[in-house]
Amino acid sequence: MPAVYDASEFVDPDSHQGRTGSAAAGPGRAGTSRILTREELDSKVLETQQRLAELKQVQESLERERAALEELRRRQVELQTGRAEMLEHLTRGIALLEEAEHETRSQAEQMARTLASFREALEKIRSIREETWSPENLNMELTRALTVIENARMEWNSARLKFPLLNRPGGAAETAASETPEVRPFRWWEGVSFGRLCLLGLALTWPVALVVLVLGLLWASLSWWGPR
Known part of the structure; x- marks a missing residue:
C-alpha cells in the first residue's frame, strides 16, 4: 500500500532560509532611509547647477559645430551651382565666339581678296x-x-x-558730314510763354492802337457836330 503524501518532506531548506533572511533584512533597510540635511541639499543643488552649466557649454559647442557645418554645406552648394552655371556659360560662350571668330576671319579673308581685286582693277583702268x-x-x-x-x-x-x-x-x-550736328537757326520766341508774348505784342503795338483810337474818336466827333 503506498505511503501517504506529506508536503513537509519536500521543503527546500535553502529557499526557506533565504525567505527567512529576506524577511529579517526588510525592516532593517526600511529603517536606513532618512531626510537629507541642508548641507547635503546645497551640495546637490550646486552639483546640479554645475551639470547644467556643463550641458549648456556642450549645447553651445554643438550649436557652433552645427553653424559651421551649415556654412560648409552652403559653400559646397554654392560651389556646385556656380561650377555648373559657369561651365554652361563658358561652353556656350566659347562656341559662340569660335563661330564669330570663324565668320570674322572668313569675312576678313574675303575682304582682303576683294581689296586685291579692286587694286588690280584700278591699275588696269589707270593703264x-x-x-x-x-x-x-x-x-x-x-x-x-x-x-x-x-x-x-x-x-x-x-x-x-x-x-x-x-x-x-x-x-x-x-x-x-552726316555725323556733324545740324546748326539750328536762333528763334528768340522759343521758350517764351504765351502771356509774355502777348505782353510783348501789346508793348509793340500800343502806339498804333492809340493812333487808331484817336482817329476814331476824332471821326466820331466830326460826324456828331457836323451839318445835319
Missing part, C-alpha cells in the same frame, strides 16, 4: 591710255578697255552685295 591708240588698233583697244571697265563693274557690284559698307553714298567724307 588705259587713249592717246596711245592708233586708228589701226582703235577698235581692238576700245574693246579691251570696255572689257576692263565691265570686269571692274562686275567686281564692284559683287563686292557691294558682300559688304554693305560700300553702299554708303559719298563714302567717308559724306558719313563724317
Whole structure:
C-alpha cells in the first residue's frame, strides 16, 4: 500500500532560509532611509547647477559645430551651382565666339581678296591710255578697255552685295558730314510763354492802337457836330 503524501518532506531548506533572511533584512533597510540635511541639499543643488552649466557649454559647442557645418554645406552648394552655371556659360560662350571668330576671319579673308581685286582693277583702268591708240588698233583697244571697265563693274557690284559698307553714298567724307550736328537757326520766341508774348505784342503795338483810337474818336466827333 503506498505511503501517504506529506508536503513537509519536500521543503527546500535553502529557499526557506533565504525567505527567512529576506524577511529579517526588510525592516532593517526600511529603517536606513532618512531626510537629507541642508548641507547635503546645497551640495546637490550646486552639483546640479554645475551639470547644467556643463550641458549648456556642450549645447553651445554643438550649436557652433552645427553653424559651421551649415556654412560648409552652403559653400559646397554654392560651389556646385556656380561650377555648373559657369561651365554652361563658358561652353556656350566659347562656341559662340569660335563661330564669330570663324565668320570674322572668313569675312576678313574675303575682304582682303576683294581689296586685291579692286587694286588690280584700278591699275588696269589707270593703264588705259587713249592717246596711245592708233586708228589701226582703235577698235581692238576700245574693246579691251570696255572689257576692263565691265570686269571692274562686275567686281564692284559683287563686292557691294558682300559688304554693305560700300553702299554708303559719298563714302567717308559724306558719313563724317552726316555725323556733324545740324546748326539750328536762333528763334528768340522759343521758350517764351504765351502771356509774355502777348505782353510783348501789346508793348509793340500800343502806339498804333492809340493812333487808331484817336482817329476814331476824332471821326466820331466830326460826324456828331457836323451839318445835319
